Amino acid sequence: MSSDPRSSFGGGNPWDHTQPWDAEIFGKEVYDSTVQHKWGTAVSIAGGLPYIWRELARPISEIIYGLLELRAGDKVLLIGEGIGPAGWVEDIRKIVGPDGAVDEVEIIHEGRKAVMGRLPGRNGQTGCWRWDYADSKADEQYDCVAVLQATQHCDDWEETARDLLRVMKPGRRIVLAESVLKGPAFTARINSDVHLRQWFDKLFQQVPVEDIPYWSGEEVREAFGDTVYSPQLLEWRGIEMFWGRELPTTCPGAPTCVPCGRTTTGTACTATAMSCGCCSAANPRPSRKRPPRSPPGVSPVHMRPAGRGSAQRLRDRTAGRQALSSRRSRSVGTCHQRLSDEPTRTSCCAHDSRRMVILCGGPSRSSTRGASGP
Known part of the structure; x- marks a missing residue:
């Protein structure tokens, strides 16, 4: 055999197979491992x-x-690699305006030094270190925190999550986003084509796969635990994201719902609902039971009330729409108002967009599912 077979797909060194006709084009330096690593x-x-x-x-x-x-006047803590060239600093500053602020923490030099120097963090992963970027910050100093292209360089996200949430105002979101070079989805992509596999093996000879730091979305979510409300994950073409909203404890003085910003009763917020007295925890959503199914072998047409033809059913539906329209017109702009003919109040606009027109006078009927009539 020309060579011993490998026990796994990929992971070899394509440079070892450089041929004389390659040297005719690129010169003899193509055989030099130092030059190969530099090019790669x-x-x-x-x-x-x-x-x-x-x-x-x-x-x-x-x-x-x-x-x-993001809104005008916000103060944002932005941590990441290449945050200026990536456009994030410029974009966020335009959104928050002159009354806002963006505190930048650029870690590109630390990251490259840690990875190429194979420096391990407390978690044993190469290229990670303890983040102290929030140590000197005051409690609730920022409206929100963004960690962009830096997630993998933290060596303890359980610790860092609490540090970053401490400097955030309650009720706002923290967002992490990373274009990853490791993980099951990434490995599956490069293994899907022999060209991609050999390019990756050639380009990363100087940084073995085991030295590339990686936190999966599930590991990040587990590290945040119950410190955020509704933690979410997203993966798109090699980009992995995590976000969650910090739990508020009480309303911040003014009678305003933290998530939606609309006027409310001003009562104490509930940690599980992330909201004030107008929202779902204090006012449970009415159950939405399905209509009874037809008995086996009986068509729904045979279950209609006797003596009610199609014309009568059309009149009934028209009357129902008119009644619903009347209730909506009385309740627009009253997020916390009890509707006289509702058995209980439903969630506020931030938690149930399908009821937004009824409760808060939000988007038009055409843009809200469930608010366009029976």
Whole structure:
């Protein structure tokens, strides 16, 4: 046999197979391992992050800004690699305006030094270290926190999650996003094609796969635990994201619902509902039971009330729509108002967009499912 078979797919060194006709084009230095590593490193990382985030993953940046719920006057803590060239600093500053602020923590130099120097963190992973970026910050100093292209370099997310949430105001979101170079989804992609596999093996000879730090979305979510409300994960073409809303304890003085910002009763917030007295914990949503099924072998048409033809049913539906429209017109703009003919109040607009028109006078009927009539 020409060579011994490998026990696994990939992981070898394509440079070992360089041929004389390669040297005719690139020179004899193509055999030099130092030059090979230099070329591989340049191709794999030089300009990569700005290109990914400014062009390939631009839609994800827009989603990040939406999840952070950025508004004029916000103070934002931004931690990441290449945060300037990626466009995040400029974009966020435009949104928060002159009355807002963006505190930047650029870790690109620390990250490259830790990975290429194979420096281990407390978790045993190479390229990680303890984050002390929030140590000198005051409690609730920021409206929100964004960790962009830096998630993998933290060596203890359970500790760091609490540090970052401490400096955030209650009720706002923290968002993490990373273009990853490791993980099951990434490995499956490069193993799906022999060309991708050999390119990856060639480009990362200087950084073995085992030295690339990685936190999966599930591990990050577990590290945050119950410190955030509704933690969510998203994976898109190599981008892995996590976000969650910090739990508020009480209303911040003014009678305003923390999630939706609408006027409420001003009562104490409930940690599980992330809301004030107008929302779901204090006012459970009415059960939505399915209509009774037809008995086996009986068509629904045979279950109609006797003597009610199609014309009568049309009149009944028209009358129902008119009654619902009347109730909506009385309740627009009263997020916490009890509807006289409702058995109990439902969730506020932030938690049940399908009821937004009825409770808060939000989007038009055409944009809210369930609010367009029976």
